[in-house]
Amino acid sequence: MTDTKHDDTNTIWHLSEQGCYVALTHDHLDLQQAIDRVRSPAAGAIVLFAGTTRDNFAGKPVKELQYTAYNKLALRTMLSICKDVQAKHGLKGISMIHRLGTVPIGEESILIAVSSPHRQAAWRAGEEALEACKERVEVWKREEFEGEEGVWRANRDGAVGQKVES
Amino acid sequence: MTSSAPKPPRGHFSILYFASAGSFTGRDSESLPAPLPLSKLFSELETRHPGFKAKILDSSLVTVNLDYVDVPGEGEEGPVIQEGDEVAIIPPVSSG
Numbered sequence: 481m482t483d484t485k486h487d488d489t490n491t492i493w494h495l496s497e498q499g500c501y502v503a504l505t506h507d508h509l510d511l512q513q514a515i516d517r518v519r520s521p522a523a524g525a526i527v528l529f530a531g532t533t534r535d536n537f538a539g540k541p542v543k544e545l546q547y548t549a550y551n552k553l554a555l556r557t558m559l560s561i562c563k564d565v566q567a568k569h570g571l572k573g574i575s576m577i578h579r580l581g582t583v584p585i586g587e588e589s590i591l592i593a594v595s596s597p598h599r600q601a602a603w604r605a606g607e608e609a610l611e612a613c614k615e616r617v618e619v620w621k622r623e624e625f626e627g628e629e630g631v632w633r634a635n636r637d638g639a640v641g642q643k644v645e646s
Numbered sequence: 647m648t649s650s651a652p653k654p655p656r657g658h659f660s661i662l663y664f665a666s667a668g669s670f671t672g673r674d675s676e677s678l679p680a681p682l683p684l685s686k687l688f689s690e691l692e693t694r695h696p697g698f699k700a701k702i703l704d705s706s707l708v709t710v711n712l713d714y715v716d717v718p719g720e721g722e723e724g725p726v727i728q729e730g731d732e733v734a735i736i737p738p739v740s741s742g
């Protein structure tokens with residue numbers, strides 16, 4: 481992973497702690513790597529969630545998405561979510577990686593992989609981690625449309641974001 | 647947008663504007679004079695960026711040095727933002 485190519489050198493891009501790995505990156509997301517980070521001989525299941533960028537919002541064509549983050553805080557929140565979910569479901573490992581910058585339609589913007597001794601816990605943990613991420617992690621999505629100004633989206637209400645004049 | 651602010655000059659704190667807050671102010675961050683009572687933050691920002699409070703701040707959260715804080719009303723007691731602090735305006739998030 482090339483970790484320090486866009487922002488200044490103080491920007492952090494990943495954190496890890498006891499079976500938890502969280503990262504932000506401007507690169508394409510690597511599904512195999514997300515899975516390998518949680519692989520364990522004690523696990524009988526790995527569940528991988530891949531969120532991909534959709535080509536429309538409520539039927540309106542979207543050209544591409546732009547993601548931005550408060551890296552330091554977003555990674556801290558991601559790690560806190562992963563530790564909570566890991567403890568609650570007895571996971572062997574969990575990884576959560578979010579892409580930033582321009583993400584073309586149809587590509588992965590987020591990966592979450594979890595491993596556990598049995599499949600039920602892995603399914604549940606994967607969903608809980610994703611929902612907590614969407615609710616709390618300090619990452620923002622801007623939808624760019626053809627021929628008009630982009631819109632900052634809010635997960636909170638699923639409503640159309642407000643256009644903001646600069 | 648950069649995700650780390652440049653270090654503020656002496657006697658200042660830095661404030662980061664993410665997402666719609668950055669679009670509204672036309673910048674990612676700025677330096678403001680410290681100390682400043684947290685209760686005066688929104689009125690200070692509204693003076694610099696008219697319309698900011700109703701359009702953005704009222705629906706945003708605030709962090710000081712990566713911790714979420716409650717912004718007291720004008721005239722209420724509360725913490726004071728100090729020189730070198732990193733304050734951030736956090737609009738509703740939208741990861742995923």
